[in-house]
Amino acid sequence: MTRGNPERKQRANGVESRRRILDAAVEISGERGYEGTSIAAVSAKCGLPASSIYWHFKDKDDLIAAVIERSFETWLAAVELPGDEAGTPLERVTAMAANVARSLAATPEFLRLGLMLALERRPKEPQGRTVFLQVRGIAHQRTGDMLRTLFPELDEDAVRTLTTYAIAGADGLFVHQEINADAGDLVEMFELHARLVYDAAARLAARP
Amino acid sequence: MTRGNPERKQRANGVESRRRILDAAVEISGERGYEGTSIAAVSAKCGLPASSIYWHFKDKDDLIAAVIERSFETWLAAVELPGDEAGTPLERVTAMAANVARSLAATPEFLRLGLMLALERRPKEPQGRTVFLQVRGIAHQRTGDMLRTLFPELDEDAVRTLTTYAIAGADGLFVHQEINADAGDLVEMFELHARLVYDAAARLAARP
Amino acid sequence: MTRGNPERKQRANGVESRRRILDAAVEISGERGYEGTSIAAVSAKCGLPASSIYWHFKDKDDLIAAVIERSFETWLAAVELPGDEAGTPLERVTAMAANVARSLAATPEFLRLGLMLALERRPKEPQGRTVFLQVRGIAHQRTGDMLRTLFPELDEDAVRTLTTYAIAGADGLFVHQEINADAGDLVEMFELHARLVYDAAARLAARP
Amino acid sequence: MTRGNPERKQRANGVESRRRILDAAVEISGERGYEGTSIAAVSAKCGLPASSIYWHFKDKDDLIAAVIERSFETWLAAVELPGDEAGTPLERVTAMAANVARSLAATPEFLRLGLMLALERRPKEPQGRTVFLQVRGIAHQRTGDMLRTLFPELDEDAVRTLTTYAIAGADGLFVHQEINADAGDLVEMFELHARLVYDAAARLAARP
DNA sequence: TATGAATGAGACTTCATTCAT
DNA sequence: AATGAATGAAGTCTCATTCAT
Numbered sequence: 009m010t011r012g013n014p015e016r017k018q019r020a021n022g023v024e025s026r027r028r029i030l031d032a033a034v035e036i037s038g039e040r041g042y043e044g045t046s047i048a049a050v051s052a053k054c055g056l057p058a059s060s061i062y063w064h065f066k067d068k069d070d071l072i073a074a075v076i077e078r079s080f081e082t083w084l085a086a087v088e089l090p091g092d093e094a095g096t097p098l099e100r101v102t103a104m105a106a107n108v109a110r111s112l113a114a115t116p117e118f119l120r121l122g123l124m125l126a127l128e129r130r131p132k133e134p135q136g137r138t139v140f141l142q143v144r145g146i147a148h149q150r151t152g153d154m155l156r157t158l159f160p161e162l163d164e165d166a167v168r169t170l171t172t173y174a175i176a177g178a179d180g181l182f183v184h185q186e187i188n189a190d191a192g193d194l195v196e197m198f199e200l201h202a203r204l205v206y207d208a209a210a211r212l213a214a215r216p
Numbered sequence: 217m218t219r220g221n222p223e224r225k226q227r228a229n230g231v232e233s234r235r236r237i238l239d240a241a242v243e244i245s246g247e248r249g250y251e252g253t254s255i256a257a258v259s260a261k262c263g264l265p266a267s268s269i270y271w272h273f274k275d276k277d278d279l280i281a282a283v284i285e286r287s288f289e290t291w292l293a294a295v296e297l298p299g300d301e302a303g304t305p306l307e308r309v310t311a312m313a314a315n316v317a318r319s320l321a322a323t324p325e326f327l328r329l330g331l332m333l334a335l336e337r338r339p340k341e342p343q344g345r346t347v348f349l350q351v352r353g354i355a356h357q358r359t360g361d362m363l364r365t366l367f368p369e370l371d372e373d374a375v376r377t378l379t380t381y382a383i384a385g386a387d388g389l390f391v392h393q394e395i396n397a398d399a400g401d402l403v404e405m406f407e408l409h410a411r412l413v414y415d416a417a418a419r420l421a422a423r424p
Numbered sequence: 425m426t427r428g429n430p431e432r433k434q435r436a437n438g439v440e441s442r443r444r445i446l447d448a449a450v451e452i453s454g455e456r457g458y459e460g461t462s463i464a465a466v467s468a469k470c471g472l473p474a475s476s477i478y479w480h481f482k483d484k485d486d487l488i489a490a491v492i493e494r495s496f497e498t499w500l501a502a503v504e505l506p507g508d509e510a511g512t513p514l515e516r517v518t519a520m521a522a523n524v525a526r527s528l529a530a531t532p533e534f535l536r537l538g539l540m541l542a543l544e545r546r547p548k549e550p551q552g553r554t555v556f557l558q559v560r561g562i563a564h565q566r567t568g569d570m571l572r573t574l575f576p577e578l579d580e581d582a583v584r585t586l587t588t589y590a591i592a593g594a595d596g597l598f599v600h601q602e603i604n605a606d607a608g609d610l611v612e613m614f615e616l617h618a619r620l621v622y623d624a625a626a627r628l629a630a631r632p
Numbered sequence: 633m634t635r636g637n638p639e640r641k642q643r644a645n646g647v648e649s650r651r652r653i654l655d656a657a658v659e660i661s662g663e664r665g666y667e668g669t670s671i672a673a674v675s676a677k678c679g680l681p682a683s684s685i686y687w688h689f690k691d692k693d694d695l696i697a698a699v700i701e702r703s704f705e706t707w708l709a710a711v712e713l714p715g716d717e718a719g720t721p722l723e724r725v726t727a728m729a730a731n732v733a734r735s736l737a738a739t740p741e742f743l744r745l746g747l748m749l750a751l752e753r754r755p756k757e758p759q760g761r762t763v764f765l766q767v768r769g770i771a772h773q774r775t776g777d778m779l780r781t782l783f784p785e786l787d788e789d790a791v792r793t794l795t796t797y798a799i800a801g802a803d804g805l806f807v808h809q810e811i812n813a814d815a816g817d818l819v820e821m822f823e824l825h826a827r828l829v830y831d832a833a834a835r836l837a838a839r840p
Numbered sequence: 841t842a843t844g845a846a847t848g849a850g851a852c853t854t855c856a857t858t859c860a861t
Numbered sequence: 862a863a864t865g866a867a868t869g870a871a872g873t874c875t876c877a878t879t880c881a882t
Contacts, residue, residue, distance in 0.1 A: 021862085022862060022863090025862080025863085039336065039337040039338070040251070040336060040337070040338060041249060041251065041332070041335075041336055042252075043248070043249065043251035043252045044250075044251045044336065044338070046854075046855065046856085047855080047856060047857085048854070048855075048856090056863085056864090057863080057864050057865075058856085058857085058864090059857090059858080059859090059863075059864050059865075059866090060862085060863055060864065062856090062857070062858080063862070063863060063864085064862095064863095067856075067857075068855095068856065068857090120335055123331070123335055123391065124249070124332060124335050124336070126391065126394070126395045127249075127328055127331055127332050127335075127391065127394055128247065128248060128249055128252065128332070129247040129248070130247075130248060130252065141395065144395075168400075169400075169404075169405070169408065172389075172392055172400075172405065173385075173389075173405065173408060173409070173412075175388070175392070176385065176388030176389045176391065176392045176405070177381075177384065177385050177388050178388065179387070179388040179391050179392070180383070180384030180385050180386065180387040180388030180389070180391070181380075181381075181384045181388070183331065183334065183335065183384065183387050183388070183391075184380055184383070184384045184387070186334070186335055187334050187349065187352075192376075192377075192380075196377075197377070197380065197381065197384070200377065200381060200416075201381070204381075204412050204416055208408075208412055228844065228845040228846065228880085228881070228882085229845085230844065230845060230846095233845075233846085254871080254872065254873085255872080255873065255874085256871075256872075256873090264846080264847090265846080265847055265848070266847095266873085266874085267846075267847055267848075267849090267874085267875080267876090268845075268846055268847065270873090270874065270875080271844085271845060271846065271847095272845090275873080275874075276873070276874090437841085438841060438842090441841080441842085455752065455753040455754070456667070456752060456753070456754060457665060457667065457748070457751075457752055458668075459664070459665065459667035459668045460666075460667045460752065460754070462875075462876065462877085463876080463877060463878085464875070464876075464877090472842085472843090473842085473843050473844075474843090474877085474878085475842075475843050475844075475845090475878090475879080475880090476841085476842055476843065478877090478878070478879080479841070479842060479843085480842095483877075483878075484876095484877065484878090536751055539747070539751055539807065540665070540748060540751050540752070542807065542810070542811045543665075543744055543747055543748050543751075543807065543810055544663065544664060544665055544668065544748070545663040545664070546663075546664060546668065557811065560811075584816075585816075585820075585821070585824065588805075588808055588816075588821065589801075589805075589821065589824060589825070589828075591804070591808070592801065592804030592805045592807065592808045592821070593797075593800065593801050593804050594804065595803070595804040595807050595808070596799070596800030596801050596802065596803040596804030596805070596807070597796075597797075597800045597804070599747065599750065599751065599800065599803050599804070599807075600796055600799070600800045600803070602750070602751055603750050603765065603768075608792075608793075608796075612793075613793070613796065613797065613800070616793065616797060616832075617797070620828050620832055624824075624828055644859085644860070644861085644865065644866040644867065645866085646865065646866060646867095649866075649867085670850080670851065670852085671851080671852060671853085672850075672851075672852090680867080680868090681867080681868055681869070682852085682853085682868095683853085683854080683855090683867075683868055683869075683870090684866075684867055684868065686852090686853065686854080687865085687866060687867065687868095688866090691852080691853075692852070692853090
């Protein structure tokens with residue numbers, strides 16, 4: 009019988025280790041931000057020695073960037089559950105907003121860390137911040153596309169303004185919920201937000 | 217004027233030193249957050265040795281709390297410039313929003329640091345976070361009062377929802393401007409926000 | 425009416441301040457030893473600023489030396505309560521031992537700090553250590569004198585040995601009581617010790 | 633022999649490093665006590681950087697506790713050299729006392745540091761103190777056992793008293809020798825002590 | 841007779857990272 | 862695919878002490 013060492017740790021599995029490290033890092037950096045995330049803390053939480061983290065990631069900056077990337081994917085997977093595509097345009101928009109709200113409540117780490125990175129002004133900008141801003145750019149793009157599809161009459165200036173407003177509102181409502189742990193329903197607030205933006209767009213589209 | 221010895225130690229002046237320390241700390245912590253603010257950096261920026269900082273503040277936590285307090289006062293002073301009290305209610309509300317936007321653009325450190333503190337989840341909550349949330353509570357209160365004055369028909373639930381939405385929008389727009397250094401006019405966006413909230417309130421007040 | 429400042433602090437009184445400082449320093453240094461006694465801690469306990477301590481004492485070393493001196497006097501005052509001089513020689517010796525035991529239990533700071541200082545080997549010997557050893561030399565001397573008086577036949581070698589043994593026993597029993605807060609009666613142990621030393625001396629005196 | 637690069641970093645050897653750290657720490661803490669032992673001093677004496685000390689020991693408290701443990705073992709090894717088991721009971725007891733005296737003279741660090749720790753009253757009791765008191769409890773136990781074996785007639789009260797007295801005397805004599813570097817023979821004093829305790833026990837055993 | 845303010849040195853500890861195995 | 866051991870730099874904070882008032 010092959011004995012190996014009796015304490016677990018079966019044949020080393022790189023993918024699994026990487027996952028464990030990221031799991032730990034997502035949790036910690038989502039709570040403490042960039043500087044607050046120490047390699048030692050990640051090591052302690054995932055059970056792998058610090059040097060192993062450096063086998064999987066070039067440095068702390070690289071790790072945080074990977075965290076942003078992976079937590080974005082996790083969050084995206086939560087958002088893009090199909091959702092019913094039926095109903096009036098307003099209903100569809102509202103349903104989508106509710107979907108985003110639910111996903112943010114379920115996996116807040118992505119946006120929490122992202123906003124912390126975004127607010128900081130560090131001499132050497134962390135990769136993770138760049139990644140976050142890119143990813144956020146996609147959300148911007150999609151929101152803009154949706155507005156253009158729903159209200160083709162809107163000029164580009166109006167689209168840009170409304171898009172910015174839409175995303176800013178989402179960020180702000182997210183922050184509110186993070187601050188007031190007991191906050192009312194995030195979903196309801198997102199729905200209200202969607203309605204207000206929709207109305208504003210409709211009005212602007214009717215009368216430039 | 218008696219200058220005394222040119223190398224340091226001019227007749228000790230606690231108030232002035234405290235101010236220098238806070239000036240440096242506001243700037244640094246507004247850019248780097250709690251963990252990113254090192255006493256050594258503050259010391260370097262204000263010219264006083266680290267040990268002197270500890271004469272004026274019990275510890276780093278105490279310093280950051282003082283930073284929040286003072287930067288709030290600075291910001292408040294910028295907001296509360298009288299502002300024209302004339303015009304329709306909507307005009308007055310819009311003017312106030314513009315005022316807030318201008319003050320946030322002029323002295324963003326308060327809200328930048330405050331939001332970073334608010335987003336973090338540190339095992340031992342920093343005093344500064346508590347202070348920020350208190351101060352923020354005041355803004356909430358005042359916004360609610362304004363809504364109640366303008367639309368006495370609104371029930372408390374509606375007031376609460378609209379207040380939350382109003383402040384969340386402000387936070388979100390602020391974040392947007394912080395992220396896009398080149399962002400369009402913060403004032404315009406705040407005015408738009410004010411209008412949308414006003415309209416929503418008006419509609420809710422008309423038909424519960 | 426002379427008002428002065430309303431908060432106490434009547435006309436500064438040097439003697440009283442010095443006493444407060446020493447009171448605090450005796451307590452702290454009796455618990456923490458030389459290095460463990462910080463000027464800041466003494467300042468906090470006595471309520472006077474650190475700089476005031478330096479007005480009364482040249483430096484920390486000087487303060488600790490003064491502590492030893494004063495706590496010795498305090499202790500001596502407790503020991504030298506007359507005590508009944510009647511009875512057999514053994515009874516008188518035993519009574520004196522009991523007296524010492526009682527005083528050590530009542531004001532242990534002197535010997536506690538003294539022993540800590542005595543055990544340390546610091547590059548620059550603290551004044552306080554020197555003072556303690558001197559004072560201790562007196563106890564040695566007196567104990568020797570008492571033995572010589574009681575047993576004139578003892579040669580100097582025997583006196584020296586018995587004296588050393590007597591004092592070492594006292595030190596050891598004191599340490600025992602300090603370690604076992606709940607220890608039995610220190611007085612009883614001192615009486616036993618006195619008896620054993622007395623017997624030993626008697627035997628040695630009878631048969632060199 | 634492959635020597636590799638002459639500047640540091642020869643194939644890492646944890647056990648050896650740990651030993652070097654402890655060697656340095658035993659020496660320093662045996663001379664200066666808990667507070668007097670600075671990590672920087674240990675680092676300088678053992679040649680490893682301070683941060684390396686923290687690889688091997690959680691913190692200073694942990695290091696001092698390890699010092700007590702290891703110096704106890706060192707001392708025990710010195711005591712337990714067999715020693716001639718022949719002769720009368722008194723001779724055997726005396727021989728053992730001499731053995732203890734010799735080992736204390738040879739490796740005094742254990743008891744020196746231990747007594748310093750024992751005398752201090754620190755708000756948060758150092759682990760090392762706890763360890764010392766435990767280890768000391770063993771000595772107490774063994775001494776008691778020996779008395780019970782030699783004088784089965786002694787009641788438990790008498791055993792307890794004599795044991796305490798025996799150990800207190802040993803502590804006191806040790807302190808005496810530490811204070812008077814030039815002190816006479818520690819061995820002789822321990823032998824005398826052993827004899828006196830033996831006699832006292834014999835007398836108590838004969839007539840309760 | 842004090843004391844508010846300051847200060848350089850040094851305390852303990854954690855940091856991100858490296859490297860030989 | 863890892864990891865035990867190490868390390869210099871930097872972290873927060875306390876130290877004993879000074880000095881102008």
